[in-house]
Amino acid sequence: MVALSTAPAADWRLAVVLLVLGVAAVLVSRAGRLPVAREQALAAVRAVLQLAAVSAVIALVLRSTPWSIGFVLLMFAVATFTATRRLGVPLDQLGWVGLAVAAGAAPVVVLVLATGVIPFNGPGLLPMSGILIGGAMTAATLTGRRALQELRAHVGTYEAARALGFSGPEAIRLVVEPSSGDGLMPGIDQTRTVGLVTLPGAYVGVLLGGGSAVDAGAAQILVLVGLLAVQASTAATLLRLVAVRRVLPLELGGLAR
Structure with a gap:
């Protein structure tokens, strides 16, 4: 029996979940008067862009x-x-x-x-x-x-x-x-x-x-x-x-x- 991967699928559903989680982090920080809302938004965007780029490179490097x-x-x-x-x-x-x-x-x-x-x-x-x-x-x-x-x-x-x-x-x-x-x-x-x-x-x-x-x-x-x-x-x-x-x-x- 072949084990099935349970890794999250990189499709529109993941994009929606990431957007919801990122917005939630920012809104909760603002509601709680935590002075990190801007940094959280920037960190989330950077993480997505950096991991997308690194993943593309690593996919080639691993070969x-x-x-x-x-x-x-x-x-x-x-x-x-x-x-x-x-x-x-x-x-x-x-x-x-x-x-x-x-x-x-x-x-x-x-x-x-x-x-x-x-x-x-x-x-x-x-x-x-x-x-x-x-x-x-x-x-x-x-x-x-x-x-x-x-x-x-x-x-x-x-x-x-x-x-x-x-x-x-x-x-x-x-x-x-x-x-x-x-x-x-x-x-x-x-x-x-x-x-x-x-x-x-x-x-x-x-x-x-x-x-x-x-x-x-x-x-x-x-x-x-x-x-x-x-x-x-x-x-x-x-x-x-x-x-x-x-x-x-x-x-x-x-x-x-």
Whole structure:
């Protein structure tokens, strides 16, 4: 028996539902005096246009493994640039932020492909790589922003540690380490509550594609545990780079000298 796809049909019905939902979001925001109605409308329109364009490109890219690899590299570049901007560090530190993102995502992608858990082709490579790179970007952003906030707020602690004989990197780590795990908590909580609070994207995606519940569970647990490894490696690498002054905003450039 062939499983039927339960994915939504891309026809006029979907267009009507999207329009109704978008208008509802705007009207409710206005009625509730939430100052985001305009942003919601723009976000919805952008999402439709961007996904339409990306879907057309991906449909072509998935047919070729080399093109899929190229698209993965593009996703990595965008993720690195986005994380760098979110951290508020100079663009000449882009390579170091990219190193942190790659340190998390690359080993896990290689592992799942090398073992054959995910097939080395476009449909296998692209979705998994995108999820893992996105997770690494999020970990770099959340961990880095929190570390830099702590450094700004506790410059006195840093200077006191230096006065006591700590090296610059040691003093920075003394400041940032107490909150170093905060950026990983969303991923940990999602993994801890999967199936009880939410059914995350990979699970729903397999079900919508006609896969069995077992297949969906296998895909989702691979994603979640993979993300734990990705985000831990990215966070640890980025914190190390912050400590040795490879990733620091200009106003904190005098630290660790």
